[in-house]
Amino acid sequence: MKTLKRLLLSMLVISLNYLHFIIHQKIVVKLKLKRITIIIFTIILLSNNLYSQIVTQTIKGKVFDNETQISLPGANIAILDSDPLIGTTTDDDGFFKLDNVAIGRVNLWVSFLGYESRYISNLLISSGKEVVLNIPLRESYTSLKEVIVKPDNEKDKSINKMATLSAKTFSVEETRRYAGGFDDPSRLAGSFAGVIPKPANTNEIAIRGNAAKGLQWRVEGVEIPTPNHLAELFSGGGFTMMLSTNMLANSDFFTGAFPAEYGNALSGVFDLNLRTGNPDKRETILQLGSYGVELATEGPFKKGEASSYLVNYRYSTMAFLEKIIPELNGMPSSSDLSLKMKFPCKKAGVFSLWSINGMGKVSFEQINDPTAWETNNDNIQYDIHYDLTVSGLNHRKIIGTKSYLFSSVLYSATRYKYQSKYYLDNLKFKPFNDQNEVNSGLSFYSYLNHKFNSRHTNRTGIILKRMAYNYQVEMNSNVAVSDTMDSFIDSKGATSSLQLYSQSAYYLKENLVVNAGMHLFYFNLNNNYSIEPRVGVKWSYKPNQSLSFAYGKHSRLEPLRIYLMEVPTPNGWSKPNEGLRITKAHHFVLGYNWNLSNFTHLKIEPYYQRLYDVPVIPDSSFSMINYKNDMFFSSELSNEGTGRNVGIDLTFEHFLKDGFYYLFTASLFDSKYKGGDGIERNTRYNQNYVLNLLMGKEWRIRTNNIFSLNGKFTILGGPRYTPVDEKESIRYKYVIYNNAMLYEEQLPTNYYLDISLNYRINKAKCSHAIIFQIKNLLMQKDIIGYTFNYKTNSTEPFEISNMYPYFSYRFEF
Numbered sequence: 001m002k003t004l005k006r007l008l009l010s011m012l013v014i015s016l017n018y019l020h021f022i023i024h025q026k027i028v029v030k031l032k033l034k035r036i037t038i039i040i041f042t043i044i045l046l047s048n049n050l051y052s053q054i055v056t057q058t059i060k061g062k063v064f065d066n067e068t069q070i071s072l073p074g075a076n077i078a079i080l081d082s083d084p085l086i087g088t089t090t091d092d093d094g095f096f097k098l099d100n101v102a103i104g105r106v107n108l109w110v111s112f113l114g115y116e117s118r119y120i121s122n123l124l125i126s127s128g129k130e131v132v133l134n135i136p137l138r139e140s141y142t143s144l145k146e147v148i149v150k151p152d153n154e155k156d157k158s159i160n161k162m163a164t165l166s167a168k169t170f171s172v173e174e175t176r177r178y179a180g181g182f183d184d185p186s187r188l189a190g191s192f193a194g195v196i197p198k199p200a201n202t203n204e205i206a207i208r209g210n211a212a213k214g215l216q217w218r219v220e221g222v223e224i225p226t227p228n229h230l231a232e233l234f235s236g237g238g239f240t241m242m243l244s245t246n247m248l249a250n251s252d253f254f255t256g257a258f259p260a261e262y263g264n265a266l267s268g269v270f271d272l273n274l275r276t277g278n279p280d281k282r283e284t285i286l287q288l289g290s291y292g293v294e295l296a297t298e299g300p301f302k303k304g305e306a307s308s309y310l311v312n313y314r315y316s317t318m319a320f321l322e323k324i325i326p327e328l329n330g331m332p333s334s335s336d337l338s339l340k341m342k343f344p345c346k347k348a349g350v351f352s353l354w355s356i357n358g359m360g361k362v363s364f365e366q367i368n369d370p371t372a373w374e375t376n377n378d379n380i381q382y383d384i385h386y387d388l389t390v391s392g393l394n395h396r397k398i399i400g401t402k403s404y405l406f407s408s409v410l411y412s413a414t415r416y417k418y419q420s421k422y423y424l425d426n427l428k429f430k431p432f433n434d435q436n437e438v439n440s441g442l443s444f445y446s447y448l449n450h451k452f453n454s455r456h457t458n459r460t461g462i463i464l465k466r467m468a469y470n471y472q473v474e475m476n477s478n479v480a481v482s483d484t485m486d487s488f489i490d491s492k493g494a495t496s497s498l499q500l501y502s503q504s505a506y507y508l509k510e511n512l513v514v515n516a517g518m519h520l521f522y523f524n525l526n527n528n529y530s531i532e533p534r535v536g537v538k539w540s541y542k543p544n545q546s547l548s549f550a551y552g553k554h555s556r557l558e559p560l561r562i563y564l565m566e567v568p569t570p571n572g573w574s575k576p577n578e579g580l581r582i583t584k585a586h587h588f589v590l591g592y593n594w595n596l597s598n599f600t601h602l603k604i605e606p607y608y609q610r611l612y613d614v615p616v617i618p619d620s621s622f623s624m625i626n627y628k629n630d631m632f633f634s635s636e637l638s639n640e641g642t643g644r645n646v647g648i649d650l651t652f653e654h655f656l657k658d659g660f661y662y663l664f665t666a667s668l669f670d671s672k673y674k675g676g677d678g679i680e681r682n683t684r685y686n687q688n689y690v691l692n693l694l695m696g697k698e699w700r701i702r703t704n705n706i707f708s709l710n711g712k713f714t715i716l717g718g719p720r721y722t723p724v725d726e727k728e729s730i731r732y733k734y735v736i737y738n739n740a741m742l743y744e745e746q747l748p749t750n751y752y753l754d755i756s757l758n759y760r761i762n763k764a765k766c767s768h769a770i771i772f773q774i775k776n777l778l779m780q781k782d783i784i785g786y787t788f789n790y791k792t793n794s795t796e797p798f799e800i801s802n803m804y805p806y807f808s809y810r811f812e813f
Contacts, residue, residue: 055704055762057125060097060280061133063090063110066161067451069396069404071095072137075112082106103127103704103762105656116140121599122656124173126760127704128767128812129283132276134249139454141510156593156601156653158252160271162459162505162515164536165550165591165605166256168192172245178694179712180754180775182291182806184241185248186228189270191692193605193649193665194255196685197714197752199782201800203228204237206685207255207268208609209645209671211625212236214267214556219243220274220354221406222445223264223463224390225414229334229360232386232416232437235628242336242358242388244312246285246296249275255649256607257550257587260503260517260534261447261459266556266585266611274340274354277310289771289808292316292334306344313337334360349397349405361385370425375787376734377798380432382420389413403450406461413440422479432479436472437561441465455507463499469560477633480734487634488573491564495525497557503534511540521555525563526579530555538591548591555584558615558624567634576636577615583624583639585611603651614641616676621742623675626684643673643683656698659708663694675742682743687717696756704762712754718747724786724795735786735795753777766813775804 063075071094078087079101090096108120115137125131138161158167170188175181181188189205190197196206204212213236217224225231228238254262254269262269282299296312319333336358343351363383373379390412398404416437421429447461473489476482503517515536522529536550563580566573589607596602615624615637622633623641647669654662671686696710720743728736754775761768781801789796 055103055127055764056100057103057127057130058097058099059101059106059108059123059125059131059133060095061131061135062094063096063112063135063137064094065115065451066136066138067449067457068402069398069449070401072112072115075110075115075137077135078109080107080109101125104700104706105659108133110135110137112137114140119598126767126769126812127762127764128285130278130281132278139451141454141507156595156603158254159250159273160252160259162259162261162457162503162517163252163254164257164515164538165548165589166194166254166258166607168253168255169250170253171250172248175245175248176769176771177696177708177710177756177758179696179710179756179773180752181756182240182773182775183245183771183808185243185245185251185270185272186237186241189253191663191665191694191712192253192255193603193651194607194647194667196667196687196690197692197716198237199784199800201782201784202237202239203241204235205268205270208607208647208649208667209669209683209685210267210609211627211685212267213559213627214265216262216265216269216556218262218269218271219356219390220272220352220392220394220408222392222394222408222410222443224356224410225388225412225439227356227358227388227390229336229358230332230362230384230386231388232414232629233362233384233418238360238386239332240291240334242334242356243272243338244294244296244314244336246287246294246312247274247310247338247340249273256609257534257536257552257589258554259515259536260501260519260532261461263463263499263501263519263521263532264497264556266554266583274338275310276340276342276352277308279306279308279342284813286811287808290317290806291808292319301341307342309339309341311337311339330362330364332360332362334358349395352394353391354394355389355391357389359385359387366421366423368427370423370427373425373790375789375796375798377787379423380420381423381429382433383417384419385415385417387415399448402452403448405448406446408443408445410443410445411441412443413438430476430479430483431474431485432476434472434474434485438470439560440468456504458502458504460502461500463497463501465497465499466494467496467560468494469564471561471564473561480732480736488566489561489564490566491575495523495560497524498522513538515550521582523557523582526581528579528581530582530584544595546591546593548589548593550587550589550591552587553584554587555582557582558627562615562624562637565634567636580615580637581613581639583611583615584613585609585643599655599657601651601653603653604648605650606648607646609643609645611643611645611673612641613639614643614673615639616641616674618676620677621675621679621681621739623673625673626743628684638676641673641675643671645669645671659698659700661694661696663692665692666690682720682746684720684743686720686743687746689715689717691715698758701759706758706760706762708756708758710756710758712752714750714752714754716750716752718749719783721745721747721783726795729788729795730793733788733790733793735788737786747783750780750782751778752780766811769808769810769812771806771808771810773806775806777803779803 063072073092075090103125105122110118175188186203194208198204227242231238251273252271277298285296287294294314298310301307316334318331338356340354366381367378392410394408418435420432422432423429444464449459451457470492471489474485475487501519517534519532532553534552538548540546592604594602617635650666652664667690671683694712698708722737725736725738756773759770781799783797785798787798
């Protein structure tokens with residue numbers, strides 16, 4: 001039976017990997033869903049024939065003060081509804097351990113005298129891995145007596161307690177469970193209110209009408225370059241994240257008016273946390289799927305000591321197929337390696353070393369027979385690489401009983417290579433793009449977190465960055481009519497920035513909290529700076545309802561290449577954009593939150609954003625608000641551009657209870673800008689509305705196994721596009737856009753349907769998880785631009801209309 005089961009799994013992995021390949025090659029357009037479903041359920045039935053027994057696991061972790069990080073000895077931890085009651089208390093160092101917990105879903109109750117109790121609902125327990133929790137508790141407003149609080153679900157609250165509004169916490173378990181997520185947190189974010197989901201070929205995150213380049217990525221409390229494979233190609237998005245969910249802990253996602261500690265961010269912040277390896281037991285995860293092969297391992301460096309490691313490596317399916325199928329052309333391939341090592345010391349504090357490394361590429365060889373060319377896509381040759389490495393050394397030291405000091409030293413580097421040629425029918429070519437960009441940085445972060453009392457906590461910090469660059473860039477901004485490059489960057493050097501901030505959370509009353517702070521951002525390249533106040537107020541006027549308001553001034557540097565672009569002058573080469581001011585925005589957000597029950601809540605957030613000091617080309621429709629990495633220009637920019645985003649976000653969510661959950665999000669918005677000509681236009685991201693409905697149900701199969709069915713339905717306003725100048729396009733046999741009508745047209749509404757089938761098999765000392773997803777089940781056409789058709793002598797939309805299957809087999813032991 002075991003041999004047969006393994007054989008079926010192997011056959012399924014091979015068949016789905018091959019199916020994934022031929023779909024992207026456009027040989028197969030429709031999936032044979034019925035046969036695939038039969039295979040999945042055959043595996044389920046085979047697994048059910050295995051003997052059943054009661055399987056248990058261990059829950060352990062640490063309970064500590066949220067503001068000071070000090071351990072809380074004697075805290076109570078209990079599993080609700082367990083019979084007999086399973087519970088324990090934390091030891092002198094705040095650690096606890098619950099053994100022999102039956103696998104499945106459990107609800108935890110954590111309490112401590114003088115602190116608000118914590119309710120953790122529907123925690124997934126599997127046999128393959130121990131559950132390790134870090135549980136922060138907040139000291140109550142009145143700490144002289146024991147606080148009795150009814151269960152309150154924490155899932156609608158952010159990890160960062162100084163965030164007032166526009167913050168969402170997501171869990172790794174949700175990333176794996178939700179349909180359309182593809183085990184990628186970036187794609188999961190596309191289901192949140194305020195986020196405009198992108199086509200299936202990219203995980204780009206556009207928030208409330210802003211470009212993806214306005215998003216800041218953070219890992220372990222520090223800013224890092226975009227951690228997506230081929231990120232530079234998609235202006236911040238990529239085709240998948242370099243960080244596996246095996247590495248991640250619960251994390252925060254901000255969509256506006258974020259706290260004062262976040263600088264150099266215009267649209268939002270993705271604040272990722274890495275989990276710590278199991279300090280007591282060695283565990284391994286092997287994962288095989290349509291995206292590749294993955295191996296993760298964790299455990300103690302030495303048993304009996306608190307130090308631990310966690311390492312994850314992935315190698316993509318396309319990278320493997322490239323080696324055995326030389327004809328493979330135009331498909332992205334990648335690999336990545338991530339790790340975290342933790343070293344607690346008795347007196348020196350806690351040190352952690354972490355690193356993220358990824359390599360990705362995509363290339364296409366033009367068709368050498370001009371008579372076989374159908375569109376412009378057939379006669380363009382390109383070779384694109386994006387590599388990233390980032391490593392940080394973090395230190396956290398508790399000082400006294402009220403404070404802790406956090407410090408981090410970070411090194412990062414990215415390499416972006418983009419070379420392309422446009423071939424003519426005589427097989428001679430025009431140079432199109434030759435980009436070789438290397439960015440590296442050395443950063444120092446430090447902040448002191450101090451709790452004055454149960455009402456007032458302050459965090460004050462500094463961020464120093466050295467940004468080195470080496471650019472060799474030549475671009476042809478008008479390849480249709482020109483044979484020569486006209487946009488140049490030849491620069492090597494370094495610059496720096498300084499950020500200072502201070503923020504406080506102060507409880508005026510038990511139900512009224514103010515979060516206020518100030519951020520200073522200084523850019524050394526041109527001595528420009530921005531002073532940014534932030535404030536948020538939350539009034540819980542009823543036990544289950546609250547009103548909130550938040551304001552923040554925010555800013556973001558443009559890509560360094562923009563400041564360093566060179567143009568020829570009678571006196572030699574100059575850098576006309578070196579003195580550009582930092583782009584800035586004012587964010588205003590109102591909020592209403594209603595907890596209809598312990599598992600259901602409604603959140604409504606109207607917002608207004610005003611962008612200014614946006615770089616634009618004078619007397620032109622161009623604005624950096626709409627910037628994409630494939631936009632080439634050689635013009636001087638000025639900071640005369642503006643923009644505004646106005647809208648309302650709605651979230652109605654029922655957290656998982658009795659195996660059922662749903663999430664409904666809606667965003668109605670209007671995004672406009674003014675370019676150098678002063679004319680107000682739609683931004684590239686002004687799709688006006690997006691609605692998401694996610695729903696799922698899970699069932700216990702026999703005693704130990706869990707099966708779930710999940711779906712996602714999205715209604716998305718059509719993308720904006722610029723009309724094509726047909727006459728000029730026919731003249732040059734190349735798509736020429738009418739930029740005087742930039743983004744004036746809109747495509748029809750898009751409808752997407754994603755499904756996910758998840759099955760988990762729990763055995764005594766290991767677990768198996770089988771995940772099968774299909775994205776874009778309705779075969780919605782995604783138009784990503786226009787191309788010139790040589791056969792019809794006309795322009796036509798460049799469409800992608802595929803279903804995207806995703807299969808994964810996961811073995812934990």
